[in-house]
Amino acid sequence: MKLVKGLLLAATLVGQAALAQSTGDYPNKHVRLVVPFGAGSASDTVARIVAEEVRSRMGVVIVDNKQGANGIIGAGSVAKAVPDGYTLLLTSSSTHSGIGALFKQPGYDPLKDFVHIGRIATIPMILVVRPDAPFNSAQELATQARKTPLRYAYGSGSAQIAGATFSIVANAPSDAIPYKSQPPAITDLLGGQVDYVLADASVVTSFLRAGRLRGLAITGLQRAKDLPEVPTMTQAGYPSFDLVVWVGLAAPAGTPEPIVVLWNKEVASALSKPEVVAKLARLGMVASPNTQQQQAEFALAQRDIWVTRAAKAGIQAE
CATH class of the missing domain: 3.40.190.10 (Periplasmic binding protein-like II)
Incomplete structure (x- = not known):
């Protein structure tokens, strides 16, 4: 058992060393985290929680609110940013799931123009x-x-x-x-x-x-702990309601893979802390970290669901 633990520890240290070497001296300046909604919004609060939690390891993360047009202004600015890891976007179901159903030409492709780093939370x-x-x-x-x-x-x-x-x-x-x-x-x-x-x-x-x-x-698989009297959509008789509201983190397409991996690791570490989970819960959110691949697949699946639902509802893109 001691040998196994020793090997696992050694593998972990090697992996961390390799990651540190591949990212060089990144970050060596402030990282800008664009929030496509206003100060004081739920997205803004989440961004500031994450920024504070990664500060000791990633340095100062400046939260930059670029609101307007259902998140298009902020998301579009990040899509066009230099993919060097110093400009990130707080993504959401608004900017990356339903946007294509509401706007014919939002000015960015929610999948091709970004690399999804990971999910932060889901919001019932x-x-x-x-x-x-x-x-x-x-x-x-x-x-x-x-x-x-x-x-x-x-x-x-x-x-x-x-x-x-x-x-x-x-x-x-x-x-x-x-x-x-x-x-x-x-x-x-x-x-x-x-x-x-x-x-x-x-x-x-x-x-x-x-x-x-x-x-x-x-919505969600179970009732909220602080609202136990409210039944789930399934319990209410509507199991086919399959939309998920979510918040995540992304970078411009072309951002170096080691930097993306590093950010996924740091976000997951922050979300593993009980105090962070509690902060999100007080906002009505559920901490929901995942891998980069899982988030890419999730974003694609939710995009298809939201667009399909909008079409069935007769919603016309502007």
Whole structure:
């Protein structure tokens, strides 16, 4: 047993030495992590958590918010950046899963223009309504939507495809009311301007805890630990709801492989810490590290799912 442990330790040290040699003196200056959404957003908070956790090993990581056009401005700028490992992008389902279904020419290819480093977290979506809504479950909502002479309306925010997908999967005839982001949609839900919203857990968890909203279903394989009363989509009767909201890390295509491997290792190390997992959980996120290959396959699969769902929902790319 001691021999085996010794061999494993030796192999690990050799691997670390080889990685250090292949990356040279990288990084020898600040790394810029572009967040394609505004300061204070969930994506921005995740970026700052990661930046702080890798600081001791990777040096200062500057978080650069380049918001606008559903993430296109920030993502497009990284796609055109020099692939030297000093410009990275906080990716997401918004910028790399559903973007092709919403825009004919976003200005970048979510797969060809990037090398996916790894996933950071997944974000459950929650179907929320007002506490005084005349239905107590997702299926009751769908039934009422089919019966009412006035069509229900849902706020789409940045989850336009998700809301349309639920409407179709649940056979709940509803009109989409577009918003630039999810918070304004929640504001109008609270004010009675829309009937329901399918929003990121990070956006609505505080409202649920305060009793200002009620959750009817949550995406994911299991219920949220801090929202045990909210059933999963499968438990609510909709197992075919297969969209995943996620956040990851990527670099411009052509970035040296050793640097990509190094970043995957550092992100995985950060996400192995209980305190980091807890920080993400407080944001309504689930730490979900994976390998570079797994993330590339995941991003491709989710791109196909989101685009297919959008087409079935009749969403036309602009």
